[in-house]
Amino acid sequence: MKKIQDDIISYREMCDIENVQTLQRGMNFRMNQKYSVILMSQRSNAPYIDKVHADGLTIEYEGHDVSRITNEPAYNPKQYDQSEKLPSGKLTQNGFFIKAVKEFKKSMANPELVKIYEKVFPGVWSLKGYFDLIDYRNVRDEKRNVFRFILKLSNRQENYDSKVAKIEHTRLIPSEVKREVWKRDDGKCVICGDTKNLHFDHDLPFSKGGTSLSTKNVRLLCMRHNLQKSDKII
Ligand SMILES: [Zn+2]
Numbered sequence: 001m002k003k004i005q006d007d008i009i010s011y012r013e014m015c016d017i018e019n020v021q022t023l024q025r026g027m028n029f030r031m032n033q034k035y036s037v038i039l040m041s042q043r044s045n046a047p048y049i050d051k052v053h054a055d056g057l058t059i060e061y062e063g064h065d066v067s068r069i070t071n072e073p074a075y076n077p078k079q080y081d082q083s084e085k086l087p088s089g090k091l092t093q094n095g096f097f098i099k100a101v102k103e104f105k106k107s108m109a110n111p112e113l114v115k116i117y118e119k120v121f122p123g124v125w126s127l128k129g130y131f132d133l134i135d136y137r138n139v140r141d142e143k144r145n146v147f148r149f150i151l152k153l154s155n156r157q158e159n160y161d162s163k164v165a166k167i168e169h170t171r172l173i174p175s176e177v178k179r180e181v182w183k184r185d186d187g188k189c190v191i192c193g194d195t196k197n198l199h200f201d202h203d204l205p206f207s208k209g210g211t212s213l214s215t216k217n218v219r220l221l222c223m224r225h226n227l228q229k230s231d232k233i234i
Contacts, residue, residue, distance in 0.1 A: 005127055005128070005129045006127065006173060006199055006201075007197075007199050008120070008124060008126050008197075008198040008199065008200070009125050009126070010124075011023075011125060014117055014125050018032075018037060019032075023039060025064075026038060026039045026040070026041065026064060027039075027093035027094070027097065029093055030096075035112075035114060035115050035130070036113070036115070037114070037117070038061060038114050038116045038117075039117050039118075039119065040061065040118040041118070052174045055171075057152055057171060057172065058152045058153070059116075059128075060148045060150055061116075061149045061151060062146055062147070062149075063094040063136075063146060063147030064092060064093050065082055066080045066082065067086075078144070079143070079144065081146075082144070082145060082146045082147050083095075084098055094147050097133060097136065097147075097149055098136055100112035100133055101134070101136050101149075104133070104134065105135075111132035111133050111134050112132070112133040113130055113131070113133075113154060114132075114133050115129075115131075116129060116131055116151070118178070120175065120178045120182055121182060124182065124187075129154075129172070130154045130156065131151035131152060131153055131154050132151065132152050132153075133151050134150055134151065135149075136148065136149045137150070173202075173218055177218055178218070181218045181219060181220060182220065184215065188220060189225055190220055190221065191222075191225045192224075192225060196222065198220050198222055199220070199221055199226045200218055200220065201226055202217060
């Protein structure tokens with residue numbers, strides 16, 4: 001049994017795991033019968049959209065901008081409020097996720113299960129984990145309204161992926177930390193220098209007082225060294 005959260009995968013591997021040719025959109029409601037998929041990709045000069053809350057288990061994800069509605073070269077979707085519906089009245093991806101939150105809050109449904117992948121660098125992706133979609137907010141962000149979806153690390157993930165070992169509720173490693181660690185460790189296992197099957201490893205488990213919030217206790221390990229380490233701890 002292999003822990004896949006925080007594994008480093010290529011874009012192609014991510015598409016293969018999800019059984020699709022391409023993954024273009026950030027928000028993919030009910031990509032299959034079991035879960036939705038969200039891709040996180042931080043713009044380099046933006047504040048952290050995938051803000052990890054202080055509990056280390058909850059993240060905020062910013063909704064989708066409106067699609068291009070004119071061909072004007074100066075058209076900028078960031079000038080427009082994010083929308084729940086298309087002009088036709090059909091739900092946007094924001095709308096589908098909001099509907100799921102409302103049904104969950106009325107106890108009509110379980111929280112939507114959302115699998116989140118994050119782009120660490122171009123071509124370097126990492127599975128952040130499976131999350132329960134528990135809430136959303138419509139907030140004023142500078143000059144426009146945006147949605148922020150609240151997702152909490154789920155403990156239902158083992159039911160949906162037979163390859164995933166039972167995961168102790170580890171806290172999330174912020175993307176910024178992952179980027180710094182990737183650069184510092186030069187995209188290689190810190191023990192053997194392997195560049196394949198890499199994993200972001202917590203040097204000290206949370207249960208033993210480790211925290212993910214610093215680059216000091218996160219490192220890159222290949223699968224072999226990650227598994228060896230796990231054996232010693234258990
Ligand atoms: Zn190694």
